[in-house]
Structures are given as C-alpha cells and as structure tokens.
C-alpha cells in the first residue's frame with residue numbers, strides 16, 4: 077500500500093481576448109474603459125456585471141450618474157446583492173489527484189456548473205493501491221495496522237486475480253471486461269484521479285458546502301486546498317471568505333453564502 081496525500085492542480089482558466097473586449101467596449105460607447113482587476117476571471121465578471129446596466133462610465137446609461145470605481149468595489153456589490161450569475165462566465169479547471177472513490181462519489185453530486193472526467197477503473201487496471209488515511213485511523217496504531225494489512229491483502233488480490241484470469245492475454249475488450257470485474261474487489265478508499273471544472277459561482281457553493289465541519293474529512297481537506305489556491309489567485313472573487321480552523325481543517329465562511 078502506498079500512502080498518499082490528496083493534491084489539487086489548477087490546470088486551466090478562462091481568459092480574456094483583449095482585442096475582442098476592446099471592440100465590444102467601443103461598440104457600447106465605453107472605449108477607453110479599463111479595470112484594475114487582478115485576474116481575467118475578475119475582469120470578465122466585472123465586464124458582464126457592468127454590461128447589465130451600461131455602468132462603465134457615468135452617463136452612458138442616462139439613469140446612471142455614479143459608478144463603482146474599482147474591480148473590488150464592483151464585485152463586492154455583486155456578491156452582496158447576490159447577482160451571482162455574472163460569476164458563471166469564468167470556468168476554472170482542476171485535476172484532483174490521489175483522492176479516494178469516497179471523495180469522488182461525493183464530488184460528482186455537485187452537478188450545476190461543473191464538468192467531470194474521472195479515471196476509469198474499467199480501463200485502468202489496479203496493481204499497487206494508494207490510500208489516503210483518515211485521521212481517526214492514523215491516530216490508532218492498532219487500527220492503522222488493520223487498515224494497512226487489509227489494503228495490502230486487497231492489493232495482492234488484484235495481482236492474483238489478474239494472473240488467474242490471465243488478463244494480459246487477449247484483446248482490449250476482454251481486458252476491459254476482466255478489469256471491471258476485478259475492481260469490485262478493490263476498496264472504496266483506493267486512490268484515484270478526477271478532472272473537475274467549475275464556474276466561479278458553482279465553485280463558491282462547493283467550497284462553502286464542503287469545507288463545512290459537517291462534511292467528510294477528505295473532501296474538507298481537498299476543498300481547503302482549492303480555497304487556498306483560488307483565494308491567492310483571484311483575491312476579489314473569494315475576498316469575502318473568512319477561514320476558521322475546526323478539527324484541524326479550514327472552514328471557509330462568508331456572509332454572502334450561495335450567491
């Protein structure tokens with residue numbers, strides 16, 4: 077058994093097309109408008125937000141005599157009034173690695189605004205089993221011994237079954253059929269990888285739900301890492317979050333829940 081730690085990689089993000097944005101601003105009479113946004117995700121949310129009221133400059137819409145100046149002011153208001161749909165335009169792309177199927181079962185329950193590509197254990201044959209060990213198991217040497225022994229036994233079982241079924245022989249269809257049969261005897265705690273993308277609105281909801289002390293330890297750990305990463309990269313979009321440590325893990329809270 078290989079002991080693992082869950083990992084989060086941000087592998088993609090929506091970006092602005094500067095010449096397209098410039099042409100759009102000219103089209104709506106807002107040529108020369110610029111933003112102090114720290115990231116493209118924050119710039120896009122601001123542009124879409126301002127586009128609703130033509131609030132790039134005072135007077136562009138005769139009903140608007142004052143506009144909020146900075147990106148932080150504008151998005152702060154968006155979060156405060158719950159105008160969350162403008163946060164849906166930017167999508168962030170993650171690879172979440174060395175997590176259990178316990179974690180992935182929970183993650184895929186979040187459907188709105190997400191995209192998922194999960195490692196197939198029908199195609200990928202298990203040999204060495206990785207596992208993240210929950211605190212309650214790690215804290216007790218006796219229980220840890222049972223955990224490791226059982227995992228090792230299941231690891232041996234995968235190799236033994238592969239030999240008995242002669243998986244290596246035959247075409248890929250046969251391999252797939254046998255690999256899928258064998259995975260039924262793998263533990264739910266086996267480490268795997270999942271690709272997960274979410275728009276910023278959906279991501280905020282999942283961070284709030286899954287860092288909550290009532291959520292499971294592994295998903296709390298992973299979304300604590302996600303929150304840390306996005307707070308550093310998109311300081312305004314997640315700038316209303318406050319972190320509190322509960323049971324050794326960070327709980328991200330906001331007065332603007334589920335915008």
Ligand SMILES: Cc1cc2nc3c(=O)[nH]c(=O)nc-3n(C[C@H](O)[C@H](O)[C@H](O)COP(=O)(O)OP(=O)(O)OC[C@H]3O[C@@H](n4cnc5c(N)ncnc54)[C@H](O)[C@@H]3O)c2cc1C
Nearest residue numbers: 182184185186187188189278281282285286288290291292
């Ligand atoms: C602590 C905890 C314990 C849990 N325990 C269990 C459990 O024991 N058993 C179990 O089955 N699940 C459990 N879940 C999963 C939970 O029921 C949800 O399926 C999961 O949290 C997904 O969140 P969501 O429903 O907000 O969906 P998301 O897909 O994240 O959607 C976000 C929001 O969009 C809206 N939305 C999404 N889809 C629709 C729709 N079809 N119609 C209308 N509005 C929609 C809702 O407002 C929703 O909250 C648990 C979750 C947590 C956080």
